[in-house]
Amino acid sequence: MPMPPDGRPNLLVLGGTTEARQLAPILADRGLRATMSLAGRVQRPAHQGLPTRVGGFGGVAGLTAYLTQNRVTHVIDATHPFAAQMSHNAVAACAQTGVPLAALTRAPWGAQSGDDWTRVPDIAGAVAALDCPARRVMLAVGRMHLDAFTANPQHRYLLRLVDPPEKPPGFPRHDVIVDRGPFKLDGDTRLLRDHRIDIIVSKNAGGSGARAKIDAARALGLPVIMIDRPVLPARTELHSPEEVLGWLSHADSGIGTDLGV
Ligand SMILES: NC(=O)c1ccc[n+]([C@@H]2O[C@H](COP(=O)([O-])OP(=O)(O)OC[C@H]3O[C@@H](n4cnc5c(N)ncnc54)[C@H](OP(=O)(O)O)[C@@H]3O)[C@@H](O)[C@H]2O)c1
DSSP: OOOOTTOOOOEEEEOOSHHHHHHHHHHHHTTOOEEEEEOSOSSSOOOOSSOEEESOOOHHHHHHHHHHHTTOOEEEEOOOTTOHHHHHHHHHHHHHHTOOEEEEOOOOOOOOTTOOEEEESSHHHHHHHTOSSOOEEEEESOGGGGGGGGGOTTSEEEEEESSOOSSOOSSSSEEEEEOOSOOOHHHHHHHHHHTTOOEEEEEOOOSSTTTHHHHHHHHHTOOEEEEOOOOOOOOEEEOSHHHHHHHHHSGGGTOOSOOOO
16 A cells, blocks of 8 residues: 555545535544545535545546555545445455555434334335335435336325436426435425325435434334345444544554544
8 A cells, every 4th residue: 555655644535425524524623634535426515524526436447546546545435325336346446455445334224113114125126116006205215216216107206306307207297306414304294294295215324314204204104115225345334433533543554643532
């Protein structure tokens, strides 16, 4: 792992999540040099609190070249649990370059008393579960997967997206709300009521920012089709910014200094 000429660590944070944004100022406050990487899916990303690069690297080969050319000393994968391609690429590129990698992850949501969940393994499973008479569906799967649901055009879909869709969704009956989290229980309860939603489709994102609709569904007695997470490769998993600092200050990390944790 080539160190930068000044000998200071140089972190790459793979972001696009609340957790990455929360980590950023903590790294900056410790005087750690770090770059935030975003895929570029969102038109106006929130301020990231770190110098930011935007756009894909070009697969494993591109990320490997980036790590080498920029003398990255540590990678922190703080991407969304459904961003499986990026996480696979990070594992492969870090293995090839010898750059230490840790993932900042969040626990999945678990069903509680009062929840009415049907768990499905993936987007295709959610589409299959909606092969039923017309309902009013809150479809909380993000913009990238909407096309799959054109297989069930009988439903009326409520979409909540960060940006307005570039082209109209391929199902005829829909409502679009442009908004970004974090969302609150009272707001999401009102939303489900106002749109007379019968059923919610959600990824099991975990964390707090997107959780309100699941709590609102429980409060209103609504069923949820819950999409399980993709399987990711084994890697060091950390669950808080403090754990990231602990990992970075560990002697094996190459920083080997006390970061105050
Ligand atoms: N999937 C979700 O439900 C979801 C929800 C909220 C936020 N996000 C965020 O949105 C981004 C894209 O998610 P996705 O599910 O489309 O990812 P993905 O399917 O795992 O990644 C597809 C490709 O997008 C590029 N990419 C993804 N994350 C990147 C990052 N942080 N920096 C630079 N390039 C990145 C990579 O392109 P190259 O191969 O060219 O390097 C990657 O191979 C992620 O940063 C994720 O944290 C995703």
